[in-house]
Amino acid sequence: MKLPSRYEKVGSPFSGGGMSTAFKCKDKHLDRHVLVKVLQKGVDQKRILDEVKALSAIRSKHVVQIYDVLKDGAGAVTALVEEFLSGQDLNEIAPIKNADTFLRHVYAIACGLADIHAVGVVHRDIKPNNMKIDAESCLRIFDFGLSRMDDVNCETIGTIGTPGYIAPELCAPANQKVNFTSAVDVFAFGATALKLVRGTLPKGLRAIPPELPIADADFTKQTIVLPLAIAAILNQCLSKKPANRPSMETVRDIVGRHLLHGRHKATMIVGENIHYLDKMGQSVKLSAGSLGSVDLSYDGYDFIATNVVGDVYINNMSISPPQNLPGACVITLGAPSLGINRHYITFDVTHPEVVL
Numbered sequence: 040m041k042l043p044s045r046y047e048k049v050g051s052p053f054s055g056g057g058m059s060t061a062f063k064c065k066d067k068h069l070d071r072h073v074l075v076k077v078l079q080k081g082v083d084q085k086r087i088l089d090e091v092k093a094l095s096a097i098r099s100k101h102v103v104q105i106y107d108v109l110k111d112g113a114g115a116v117t118a119l120v121e122e123f124l125s126g127q128d129l130n131e132i133a134p135i136k137n138a139d140t141f142l143r144h145v146y147a148i149a150c151g152l153a154d155i156h157a158v159g160v161v162h163r164d165i166k167p168n169n170m171k172i173d174a175e176s177c178l179r180i181f182d183f184g185l186s187r188m189d190d191v192n193c194e195t196i197g198t199i200g201t202p203g204y205i206a207p208e209l210c211a212p213a214n215q216k217v218n219f220t221s222a223v224d225v226f227a228f229g230a231t232a233l234k235l236v237r238g239t240l241p242k243g244l245r246a247i248p249p250e251l252p253i254a255d256a257d258f259t260k261q262t263i264v265l266p267l268a269i270a271a272i273l274n275q276c277l278s279k280k281p282a283n284r285p286s287m288e289t290v291r292d293i294v295g296r297h298l299l300h301g302r303h304k305a306t307m308i309v310g311e312n313i314h315y316l317d318k319m320g321q322s323v324k325l326s327a328g329s330l331g332s333v334d335l336s337y338d339g340y341d342f343i344a345t346n347v348v349g350d351v352y353i354n355n356m357s358i359s360p361p362q363n364l365p366g367a368c369v370i371t372l373g374a375p376s377l378g379i380n381r382h383y384i385t386f387d388v389t390h391p392e393v394v395l
Contacts, residue, residue, distance in 0.1 A: 040077050040117055043109065058082050063123055066106075072123040073106060078116065087116050090183045094121070096158040101151030103181035124181060125174050129167035129231070134238030138263045142298055143395055145232050145273075147178035149291035152228055155180070156221045156287055163219075165227035166204045167234050177395065203245040204230045207279050210248035222281035228290070229276025236261045244277075251279040266297050295393050301339040302391045305364075309384050316342065327382040330373035333358065335386075342388065350374040366390060 042048070046064040049072065053061050059076040066073045078087060094105035107120035135141045148170065155162055162183060169182040200209060206226035211217045233256055234240055243250035254260070256277055258270035265273075272293050278284050304317035309325070316323055319339040324346075326332035331349025335342055341363045344353070351358050352371040366388045373381035 042075060042077075042118070046073070046075055046120070058086070059119075066120075074121045074123045075109075076119045076121065078118060084115060087119070091116070091119065093155075093160045093162075093183045096160060097155055099151055099154035101147055101178055101180055102154060103179050121181070124171045124179055126172045129170045129172075129178075129235060132172070133167060133235045134262075135235050136263070138265060139298075141232075141236055141263055142265075142269065142294055143393075144178060144235060146291065146294045146298055146393060147395055148180070148228060148231065149287050149294055151178070151180045152224055152287040153291045156224070161219070161221050162224050162227075164200060164204075165224050165231060166201050167231055170231075200227075202247060203234075203240040203249075205247065205249070206281070207248045207251065208281055220281060221287075222284045225276050225284040225287060225290075226278075226281075228287065229273055229284075232273050232276070233258070236263050251277065253277075268293055269297055296340060298393045299391055303337065303340075303342070304389045305335075305337065305342050306387050306389070307335075307370075307384055309382075325370060325372065325384055327372040330377070330382060332372070333360075333370065335364070342386075364388075 042062075042064065045066060045068050046062075047067055049063045049065055059078045059082070062075045062077065064073050064075045065071075091105060091108055094103070103124060104122040105119060106122065108116055109118040109120065111117050129144070132144075135144065148165075152162070152165070160183075162180070164182055165180070170178060170180050173179050204227040206219070206223040208219055209217055209223055230240060230244060233244070236258070237255075241253050241255035243253040244256055256274075258265055258273040259267070272285055272290055275283060275285050276290065301319050304315060307314045307316070307323070307325070314323060316335060316337050319337060322334055322336035324332060324334050329349065331347070331351045333344050333348075333351045334346040335344055337343075344351075344358050344362045344364055345360045347358050347360050350373055353362070353364065354368045355371065364386060368386050370384040370386055371381055372384070375381075
């Protein structure tokens with residue numbers, strides 16, 4: 040296929056994922072590099088349109104962008120123009136030996152997949168070599184050639200995918216129809232996380248169908264020591280039954296919570312005085328004499344109310360210590376019958392963001 044004059048080829052072609060040949064090109068109109076995926080003759084147009092529809096719907100810094108669709112005179116799609124991603128794919132950086140680095144990569148993948156699933160798309164080909172660290176050190180997911188919109192029952196015929204990353208429910212005889220959900224991406228995410236920490240996948244996981252459970256796939260027994268909550272949620276991702284796998288939103292939130300460990304700061308305003316609580320293990324006592332008192336402490340994840348004496352309320356609700364405080368609330372010391380003689384303390388937590 041001859042490309043429009045707007046696109047100037049740079050370097051040699053390479054595989055675009057089985058259905059296409061990809062070229063790094065210079066977009067002379069916008070003065071930027073792009074990836075032009077020239078489709079093979081006879082490629083399933085519905086499958087290509089599914090990829091276009093999927094990429095067009097997603098807005099995420101962790102997902103490759105589609106720029107243009109090229110068509111022939113009959114209106115058939117002949118090529119896709121996508122964002123060009125330089126840098127290493129994740130296969131090139133495995134195994135990861137540092138727990139913090141591992142968690143940051145896992146968090147980025149979880150963010151991207153949560154964004155993909157939020158618009159009703161199932162990627163269906165999640166694996167390390169379909170992800171890259173770009174020039175700005177941002178992890179990006181690409182290759183949506185097998186993706187499906189999840190607004191109706193997703194189905195396929197036979198087993199399609201990469202051994203080691205194929206969920207058990209996708210393994211079927213050649214002519215058998217299989218229904219699937221976004222849980223297949225969750226399984227592949229779990230396998231990808233395992234590849235990143237081990238460098239290779241266990242033989243049983245690469246079987247068709249995968250042999251589950253597998254002792255070597257237990258995240259509590261890897262060379263990197265992970266927080267128990269992280270290891271548990273990653274183990275759930277590799278559950279044999281789709282219903283037992285967590286959502287990618289849940290995975291994202293749990294991993295993000297650990298990445299923010301010890302970085303929160305609480306501000307308390309007591310009359311004209313301002314107090315702060317931001318060091319792990321630190322505690323303060325809020326007291327108004329005989330009206331009541333409460334101790335607040337920070338464990339690196341939450342601010343916790345303990346040792347309540349007298350009448351103490353959070354947002355007009357009685358405290359049941361130990362109780363986690365919400366991110367913003369009013370702590371009241373004194374019984375409601377005291378009216379304006381009660382003491383009010385505003386409590387607000389500055390929530391940091393994960394910076395990758």
